[in-house]
Amino acid sequence: MRFFAVYGLLVGTVTTCVALLFALVIDTEPDLNGRPDTPLPTAWPSGVPTGFPTDVPSGFPTGFPTELPSGFPSDYPTGFPTELPSDFPSDWLTAVPTYPTDYPTGFPTDYPTGFPTDYPTGFPTDYPTGFPTDYPTGFPTDFPTLSAFSTSSAFSTFPTTGPSVSSDSAPDEWTPPTGPSGEFPEAP
């Protein structure tokens, strides 16, 4: 198959030449973005150890200390204690803490159950309906003049807010119902 041999040889030769061109001529330096390259040191800095130490440095202790260092408090305990501290319970190995007896258990039994029965039902019948009729109409004509504002008594003729919509009943007439304990019952 001369076609394949020629085509393959051509493609292989051209691509090999292109690869060599890029490797040896065109793309031979890294992209440093204008920064200088990091120099590689040629040898270890002088004085830096190059291997693991085999000898203990001079003056290094070779065994465990046998006495306290100087300046250490003299009454510092050495060794393991042989007795329990004086206030330590003597039966600390076998004693079992008791659970307090007055700890409440279970759900309280005096919890009010059920929805209160004396809860007012329905909308109050004495709720005033309609817009009050005794609301002053028209813009007041006896609006005090500017000079009248200089004395506090001028405000006594300024119409107050309209009568309360519940003017026929005292604002604190409705009280929330209470339970047997005299308090507002919580939700069951």
Next chain:
Amino acid sequence: MTVPASTPPPFRPPPLPAHQPPWPPPDAHTTPAPAPAPPRDTRARAVLLILVLVHVGVGIEMLIDLNRPDVPLLGDGTFSVLNEDLIAWPLGELMVYGFPACWAAAAVAGLAALAGAGRSRRFTRGCRTAVGVLLVLPFAAVSVAMTNIFVSPRLSTLALLGCLPSTVFGVLAIHRAQRYRRMPLWLPLAAFGGGLVVGGGFGATMGTWLGSHLPNYLWTPGTGAQQLEHTVNTAVYTGAGVFEELSKGAVIAVLFLLFRRHFDGVVSGVVIGAMAGLGFNYVESVLYITYGDGVYANLQYWLRQSLGLMAAHTAFTAAIGAGFGIARQLRTPGARRAVIACGFLAAIGTHATNNLLLRYFQHEVGDWFPGASDAVWVLVVFPAAILLLQGPLLVLYLLLLRRGLRDQAAGLAVELSAEAARGHGAVTWGELPALLNPARRFRVKVDALRRGGGLRVHRRLGRLHAAQFDLGMHLWHASRDEVDPYDTRNEAQLRERVLRLKAEGAAPFPGPDAGVAT
């Protein structure tokens, strides 16, 4: 379209293209008896030689690493695993201990095979198998390590499973490219596995050794760190193109030696080569998807499993396979070697150029398109780069496929017509139009399925057609005097197989109108 009621004229073979050699007339057709098969040890020795050469390459790299210049500040290299004071890395331990251990075990198995050569054939065969397994085992271990399954198991598993559908699609597409005689599926799958194991393992091994000793060899006083890294990477990228293609080519060579009777020509070679490349592409995709804990997973999947699935490694190794496929039909050893060498040269040159130019594009194209968005990079710039760098080989193997299929069709037209004229019944005139037209052949099988025959009839028809193509291609090779000397089948056996399939399955004989849409 309605079929006329009158009987159509008998099928006449199409005229031969001008480039075809003059065929003997059907009446005077004679099939030379196949030459007696030479001893099989010749092929086994050749396969063993190829595997040993691959390991010799690894051994040479290890020796080069052992003798590298001592530059204390550049690291200890792969052999640092021998230093008990340092924490060893698994891949390094595998390369330093695993390969020599397998060599020693393979040597023991080989000696045992030689010692027991005259005693038990089963023992000898077992020892040879052990040698083959031991020589492939370290590459398989390196390929597994390449997937980073021990570093990030969850991500690696996701990548392995995620790349599977696209890879399976590629395998089926390449296998179905054989529109006439199709080799058994296990053979392309063996090529896929070989590319994955040997190609991936050898490429990673050589790349690791290069990265271990090249800094020491390439360092000169005054060289900066980035410059040294750039130079080392240039060598590693070029080496990747060489070593990876050589290892995939070794897989194709082994399959070609052992199963040459399944290679018909350039189509078979391209299929086997593309399968080996697809296997390598699978393991390399997982490597790059899991690199850096998956930071570029999406982009790597797009470039390697979508855009470049049928390009890149598939195209590179398809060129090598094409060389072997063409060599199958050449008579002189010199011509065969030249064609195979052209395939290797095309693949290695394109692969190395692809690696180097992609590296160049990465740090230069940013200046050419400063305002390009990520979408432009992914959808325009990268596809353009891949088309430019891998397009030549993509065009090559597609053209070769087309050319090879046309040659097969022309050869089968002549040989199947001659077989029909002999009147044995293996091939009839009525079957020829469907046999020589893949679309009509497919329609015949679909019609059989729709007529209530079920999958059983569909498969039986497929086996019948495959047997008829086996017979036709055997006759074609015989007429060109290129029958595989290791193929023990003869014309009579293949014809008998076709007749047995026709008798067993009672497959309907499609008429001249079979497969024609109505």
